[in-house]
Structure formats: structure tokens, C-alpha cells
Amino acid sequence: MHLSKDQRRTDATAVGNLLLHLPNFLCSLFVVALVSAFFGDFAFLVILVWLASGALVFHRPTESALARRLLRLRYPTPQERAKLEPVWRMVTARAGIEGRAYELWVEDSDSLNAVAAAGHIVGVTRFAMNQLPNGELAAVLAHELGHHVGGHAWSSLLGYWYALPGRVAWRLLKAFSGFVFKVSRAFGCFGVAFVVLFMGGIALATISTLYGLPLLLLGVPYALAAVGRRAELRADEHAAALGFAPMLAAVLDKLHQQEQRTAAELAARNGGTPVEEGALAKLLSSHPDYHTRLHHLQPYLQPGR
Structure with missing residues (x-):
């Protein structure tokens, strides 16, 4: 086993992911600054603590807690470890990577899936x-x-972490707006019109004051999904470059069959009518479709590669 000098790097996909999270980060920073105002003289310290909290993404105990709570992963049993570790050593040996830098986890699921999480977790179903x-x-x-x-894994989690205060504030704002709208309906059309005009005026003033920057948030989910699809193709290329292209193509075929079975089940529940995925749903998909992924694997499937 030859250990590569560069054990990990930050490629263009990871950098793009971080840049696209910048508007979310700025919104979260604004929310944290508003909350910190309630702490008086300690307001600046609250902001600094929140900024420093991003380091928890690389903290092993925090990673383990996230793996258990958010991803529903668990440590493998001795029998499962005996199955996984020889395969993992083969992969890391080909890649020249120190395999002990990562932890293998298992998800109790009957679907074909795997996940790379935070800085050190690799999970399989x-x-x-x-x-x-x-x-x-x-x-x-x-x-x-x-x-x-x-x-890709740490940059996605870091972006998600720093976007969290903004997401929470947005959900609270939506819930409050819905409550106010329901109350306004009790006063008839005049009440509804007043609430719509009032909240529309606040939104317009906010957008104008910030030079239209909040409008960027509308396009961020689509851009992040596009970067996510690119990250999947880069990960496919990594596996293919290590000599696993034929095996990966076989896995993609199994995933495609799994998707077709799911689509058939949905169609059966819908009275035999196929449920077509909308254009916006496709743009928000974090994974490329089967044909796209297989197309990018073709150069590695040619004889002599």
C-alpha cells in the first residue's frame, strides 16, 4: 500500500458548494446578530461562539451524534465489521488513503444506499x-x-450547519405569517388585503435595502442541487479511476431497477397512471439520473482501461 501525499483535498465542487451557501450564511449571521442583541454586552461573544461552532463538523463525538440522530446510522457488529473491513482496506489501498482515518457505519435499511458524512464517516445500508x-x-x-x-462531505455539512439559524427563522416566519393570515380572514377581504399589503411592503423594503440580495436565496436550492449532481459524478469518476467502473455500472443498474420498481408501485397506487416527475423536481434532484451517470462511466468501461 502506497500512501498518497494528499489524503484529501477541496476540489472545485466543494468550493462551489461553500460559495453557494454564502447567502444562507449571511442570512444566518443576521439572525444570530438579532438574537445576540438580547445578551447585551455579550452579544459579540455569542456571534463569535456561533462562528467557531463550525469546527464541530470535524469533532469526532459530534460526528457520531449526528450519524446516530440525523442519519440513523450505527456501529457495525463484529460480523458486519468482518465483512466490511477487508473490502474497505482493498479500496483504501488502491487509493493510497489511510483507511483508519475513517469510520465505517451501518444503516438498518433494505434499500441499496451509502453515505459519506461529515469528515470521517462512511455508512452503508x-x-x-x-x-x-x-x-x-x-x-x-x-x-x-x-x-x-x-x-464534498464536510463542505456540505458545514454549509448546512451555518445555514441552520436562517432555516429555523424562515420556518418560524412562515408559521407566523400563516397564523396572521388566518386571523386576518376573520375580518373579511379588508383584513386579508391589509395583511398582504403590510407584509408585501416589508418584503419589498427588505429587498430594496439589501440591493435585491435576498432574491438570490430563491435560486440557491437549484444551484446547490446542480453542484450536488456534479459531486456525484466526481465520486463516480474516483471509483472508476481505481478500477471499479464495471462494478459501479452494475450497482447503477441495480439502482435503476430499484427506481423502476418504485415508479411501478406509485403508478399502481395511482390507478395505473405513471407518476411523472416535474421539471422543478428534476432540477432539485441531488443525484444525476441513471443514463447520465452511465454515460460518464463509458470512458472507463472501454477495453484497455
Whole structure:
């Protein structure tokens, strides 16, 4: 095993992800600044603590808590570890990566899936671990390793973390607006019109004061989804470059069949009419479709590669 000098890096996809989270970060900073005003002389300290909290993304105990609570992962049993670790060592040896820098976790799920989370977690579903041949399981793990090596996992979590105060404030604002709108309906059309004009005036004043920057937030989810799809292709290329292209193609075929079965079930519930995915839903998808991913793998599937 030859250890690569660059164990991980921050590629263009990770940088783009961080830049796209900048509007969310600024909104969260504004929210935190408003909340910190209630702490008087300690307001600046509250802001500094929040800014420094991003380091928790790389804190192992915090990562473990997130893995358990948010991702529903668990540590593998001794039998599961005996299955996973030899495959993981093969992948990391090919990549020249120190495998002990990462932790293997398991999700109790009957779907074919895996995840790269935070800075050091690689999780696979119980189905993927038990049903995939070792070569295909290695391809899945190599794909997730690609997310870590490229910096996709930590940059996504860091962006999500710093966007959290803004997201919470937005949900509270939506709930309050809905409550006010329901109350205004009791006063008839005049009450509704007054509330709409009042809140519209506040929104317009905010957008004008901030030179239209809040409008950027409307496009951020679509841009982040596009970057996410690019990150998936980069991770596919990482696995393919390690020699797992045929195995990864086989896994993609299984995923495609899984999607087709799900679509058939939805159509059956809908009286036999296929449920078509809308254009906006496709733009918000975090993963490329099967044909796109397979197309990008073609150069690695050619004879002689």
C-alpha cells in the first residue's frame, strides 16, 4: 500500500458548494446578530461562539451524534465489521488513503444506499452490505471515499450547519405569517388585503435595502442541487479511476431497477397512471439520473482501461 501525499483535498465542487451557501450564511449571521442583541454586552461573544461552532463538523463525538440522530446510522457488529473491513482496506489501498482515518457505519435499511458524512464517516445500508458481491460493495465504498477525498462531505455539512439559524427563522416566519393570515380572514377581504399589503411592503423594503440580495436565496436550492449532481459524478469518476467502473455500472443498474420498481408501485397506487416527475423536481434532484451517470462511466468501461 502506497500512501498518497494528499489524503484529501477541496476540489472545485466543494468550493462551489461553500460559495453557494454564502447567502444562507449571511442570512444566518443576521439572525444570530438579532438574537445576540438580547445578551447585551455579550452579544459579540455569542456571534463569535456561533462562528467557531463550525469546527464541530470535524469533532469526532459530534460526528457520531449526528450519524446516530440525523442519519440513523450505527456501529457495525463484529460480523458486519468482518465483512466490511477487508473490502474497505482493498479500496483504501488502491487509493493510497489511510483507511483508519475513517469510520465505517451501518444503516438498518433494505434499500441499496451509502453515505459519506461529515469528515470521517462512511455508512452503508444493511442491504448493500449483505446483498452486493464484494466487488460491487467495494465500488460503492470507493464512491463514498471519493466524496471524502474531494471535500464534498464536510463542505456540505458545514454549509448546512451555518445555514441552520436562517432555516429555523424562515420556518418560524412562515408559521407566523400563516397564523396572521388566518386571523386576518376573520375580518373579511379588508383584513386579508391589509395583511398582504403590510407584509408585501416589508418584503419589498427588505429587498430594496439589501440591493435585491435576498432574491438570490430563491435560486440557491437549484444551484446547490446542480453542484450536488456534479459531486456525484466526481465520486463516480474516483471509483472508476481505481478500477471499479464495471462494478459501479452494475450497482447503477441495480439502482435503476430499484427506481423502476418504485415508479411501478406509485403508478399502481395511482390507478395505473405513471407518476411523472416535474421539471422543478428534476432540477432539485441531488443525484444525476441513471443514463447520465452511465454515460460518464463509458470512458472507463472501454477495453484497455
